[in-house]
Amino acid sequence: MKISVPTHSLIESLRKVLNIVNPRSTLPVLSNVLITATKNELSLFTTDLEICITTKISADVESDGQATIPAKKFGQIVSTLSGENVTIETDSELITSISSGKALFKIMGLNPSEFPKETEFQENQTLSFNKIDFLKILKKICYSSSTDQSRIILNGILLSIREGNLTAVATDGRRLALVEKILDNQDSLIDCDVILPTKVVNELQKLLDGDGDVNIKLSDSNATFIIDNTVLTTKLIEGSYPNYRQVIPASFTNSIQLPRENFSEVLNRVSIVVNESGSSVKFSLDQDEAILEANSTEIGEANESMQVAYQGDPLSISFNPNYLKDPLKALDCDELTLRFNDEYKPVVMLGDEGFLYVIMPMRS
Amino acid sequence: MKISVPTHSLIESLRKVLNIVNPRSTLPVLSNVLITATKNELSLFTTDLEICITTKISADVESDGQATIPAKKFGQIVSTLSGENVTIETDSELITSISSGKALFKIMGLNPSEFPKETEFQENQTLSFNKIDFLKILKKICYSSSTDQSRIILNGILLSIREGNLTAVATDGRRLALVEKILDNQDSLIDCDVILPTKVVNELQKLLDGDGDVNIKLSDSNATFIIDNTVLTTKLIEGSYPNYRQVIPASFTNSIQLPRENFSEVLNRVSIVVNESGSSVKFSLDQDEAILEANSTEIGEANESMQVAYQGDPLSISFNPNYLKDPLKALDCDELTLRFNDEYKPVVMLGDEGFLYVIMPMRS
Numbered sequence: 173m174k175i176s177v178p179t180h181s182l183i184e185s186l187r188k189v190l191n192i193v194n195p196r197s198t199l200p201v202l203s204n205v206l207i208t209a210t211k212n213e214l215s216l217f218t219t220d221l222e223i224c225i226t227t228k229i230s231a232d233v234e235s236d237g238q239a240t241i242p243a244k245k246f247g248q249i250v251s252t253l254s255g256e257n258v259t260i261e262t263d264s265e266l267i268t269s270i271s272s273g274k275a276l277f278k279i280m281g282l283n284p285s286e287f288p289k290e291t292e293f294q295e296n297q298t299l300s301f302n303k304i305d306f307l308k309i310l311k312k313i314c315y316s317s318s319t320d321q322s323r324i325i326l327n328g329i330l331l332s333i334r335e336g337n338l339t340a341v342a343t344d345g346r347r348l349a350l351v352e353k354i355l356d357n358q359d360s361l362i363d364c365d366v367i368l369p370t371k372v373v374n375e376l377q378k379l380l381d382g383d384g385d386v387n388i389k390l391s392d393s394n395a396t397f398i399i400d401n402t403v404l405t406t407k408l409i410e411g412s413y414p415n416y417r418q419v420i421p422a423s424f425t426n427s428i429q430l431p432r433e434n435f436s437e438v439l440n441r442v443s444i445v446v447n448e449s450g451s452s453v454k455f456s457l458d459q460d461e462a463i464l465e466a467n468s469t470e471i472g473e474a475n476e477s478m479q480v481a482y483q484g485d486p487l488s489i490s491f492n493p494n495y496l497k498d499p500l501k502a503l504d505c506d507e508l509t510l511r512f513n514d515e516y517k518p519v520v521m522l523g524d525e526g527f528l529y530v531i532m533p534m535r536s
Numbered sequence: 537m538k539i540s541v542p543t544h545s546l547i548e549s550l551r552k553v554l555n556i557v558n559p560r561s562t563l564p565v566l567s568n569v570l571i572t573a574t575k576n577e578l579s580l581f582t583t584d585l586e587i588c589i590t591t592k593i594s595a596d597v598e599s600d601g602q603a604t605i606p607a608k609k610f611g612q613i614v615s616t617l618s619g620e621n622v623t624i625e626t627d628s629e630l631i632t633s634i635s636s637g638k639a640l641f642k643i644m645g646l647n648p649s650e651f652p653k654e655t656e657f658q659e660n661q662t663l664s665f666n667k668i669d670f671l672k673i674l675k676k677i678c679y680s681s682s683t684d685q686s687r688i689i690l691n692g693i694l695l696s697i698r699e700g701n702l703t704a705v706a707t708d709g710r711r712l713a714l715v716e717k718i719l720d721n722q723d724s725l726i727d728c729d730v731i732l733p734t735k736v737v738n739e740l741q742k743l744l745d746g747d748g749d750v751n752i753k754l755s756d757s758n759a760t761f762i763i764d765n766t767v768l769t770t771k772l773i774e775g776s777y778p779n780y781r782q783v784i785p786a787s788f789t790n791s792i793q794l795p796r797e798n799f800s801e802v803l804n805r806v807s808i809v810v811n812e813s814g815s816s817v818k819f820s821l822d823q824d825e826a827i828l829e830a831n832s833t834e835i836g837e838a839n840e841s842m843q844v845a846y847q848g849d850p851l852s853i854s855f856n857p858n859y860l861k862d863p864l865k866a867l868d869c870d871e872l873t874l875r876f877n878d879e880y881k882p883v884v885m886l887g888d889e890g891f892l893y894v895i896m897p898m899r900s
Contacts, residue, residue: 248808249805274842275840276840277809277836278837437618444612444616471606472642474641474642475640477638
């Protein structure tokens with residue numbers, strides 16, 4: 173194999189495939205990138221056996237072939253090259269020469285035949301989203317997924333299609349975020365539930381930029397995301413997602429509106445005194461006033477009031493401050509709405525169109 | 537005590553005193569800031585028992601007094617305040633109220649009387665430097681000091697005054713950096729050697745910005761640095777610094793000039809293959825050519841050549857790449873000079889005026 177590619181294209185393409193590589197994989201070849209030269213194209217392929225990512229760039233191919241190169245070193249080398257183009261050539265000893273300007277690297281690889289094959293599957297259906305729209309859906313819910321390894325089913329996000337509508341959901345059992353969106357081509361869509369692992373959700377957020385669409389192919393056990401020249405295929409988390417609808421209260425006795433940014437600032441300030449203690453912040457409502465309070469036996473206390481339109485009975489609800497902060501950072505709206513019944517029942521936050529967040533109060 | 541200060545001044549002043557605070561000090565009061573209000577001034581004081589820092593800001597003082605406030609929390613609180621001014625008021629229970637806009641914090645402190653006193657000493661002499669000049673001296677040598685706790689004397693930098701000249705030196709036994717500078721008021725200066733702890737050198741680099749001078753007071757066991765409204769006092773490292781002059785070769789058989797930035801780039805690229813192995817890079821000279829080479833049994837090899845004016849015999853010298861990189865980052869000069877004898881004897885790097893760096897070759 174011998175090829176030449178523009179340095180900046182190779183840097184950009186490597187950036188897309190390197191994140192999922194586990195440098196301490198028990199299968200040594202998995203810490204490498206598989207590069208394949210065919211016709212006028214170079215493809216870069218990495219996998220952790222759960223997720224595969226392939227990306228393609230135009231290349232000047234002198235001779236076809238394959239090679240594997242240690243992923244982290246390949247990234248480091250290419251990012252420091254100063255020449256406009258990089259020439260990559262692999263010999264029969266599995267040694268790959270990488271040259272640009274006067275710099276020459278000879279890097280030892282492993283046999284490309286050891287590399288796992290790309291996952292292939294027959295999709296049940298195909299969806300398409302504007303990249304930015306899909307990115308926003310992920311950002312608005314992903315912080316709510318669980319990292320508790322004993323509840324694998326919650327270590328990801330649910331994409332649920334029902335009658336042509338998408339509901340994206342994440343929950344860790346103490347709070348839940350969802351976004352609902354009406355899809356195009358409703359008639360052609362089949363009802364289905366897929367659970368994407370958190371690692372995929374994180375990768376997708378890095379890949380989804382610029383104009384254009386992401387195309388998604390779904391089967392019962394796999395999903396593929398096609399973003400420009402990059403294809404990410406993943407295994408889905410198996411099992412049934414909990415019935416998330418049942419945690420959303422059917423009715424509320426009261427609601428208030430709050431300016432999102434100001435509420436976020438006040439919350440960040442007041443919660444400083446409990447940041448390390450894991451204590452709650454108390455959100456109290458009285459005539460046209462909301463007060464956030466926090467106190468810890470070690471540090472002291474803090475409070476700050478905000479003007480709100482509220483005419484109901486005085487009420488105090490205690491929250492984990494981080495559970496309140498997360499959606500405030502992810503939303504774009506100027507105003508958000510809190511709906512509630514009393515200090516024990518779940519509270520709902522609404523903001524951007526289609527967004528709903530449920531948070532359980534803490535017993536104070 | 538009750539005072540009011542502009543929020544931005546308090547943020548800026550806290551930034552200067554917070555770094556040296558050890559949050560896990562065995563003496564609890566040391567994780568606090570001592571604040572003292574007198575006349576129209578608020579002073580902030582912190583210490584780790586080796587170093588003391590005091591800084592002063594203009595304040596609207598309603599009543600005098602002192603208080604201690606947990607340093608880290610104080611910094612976090614003040615940095616999130618949105619009001620233009622902060623009001624600080626301490627009650628008889630050692631609780632300090634910090635308020636700005638609608639935000640109110642009540643933070644528990646410790647008794648100001650528990651706070652150690654500021655170190656006082658009688659100076660032998662006083663020096664003065666332009667702040668930026670002194671900052672550059674520190675930057676050009678500090679990376680060479682040792683972190684080996686068994687050689688405390690090398691865990692700092694030497695400031696040596698002889699006949700009106702300053703030599704600033706740092707070494708870890710394998711490389712040595714020094715800067716020589718002719719001082720003003722030569723006649724009034726007494727010969728002396730002081731060793732500043734690395735922590736002080738790091739702090740000074742954060743404090744030395746903007747126009748103006750730093751005034752330095754020295755005794756046998758202490759030093760004080762006066763930078764605008766901030767005063768840093770430190771204990772000196774006790775003992776005799778090694779005779780560093782004896783490691784600088786008296787003569788050289790050869791020398792070459794290299795463009796600093798280009799040499800730095802080439803070195804960064806080539807050394808990627810040995811970054812984790814701790815191996816050397818080989819610097820070879822032949823007719824008008826310098827070649828940097830590196831190889832590791834795990835990764836592979838790299839080489840890159842540079843044009844240089846060299847007419848001597850072919851020669852190869854091996855270096856620890858990090859020891860070569862450090863001064864290249866700290867210098868400002870376009871061209872640097874390497875002086876050498878053979879592959880075993882110390883090599884000297886010259887660049888900015890007054891700068892000299894000695895590096896021991898590695899046995900390859």
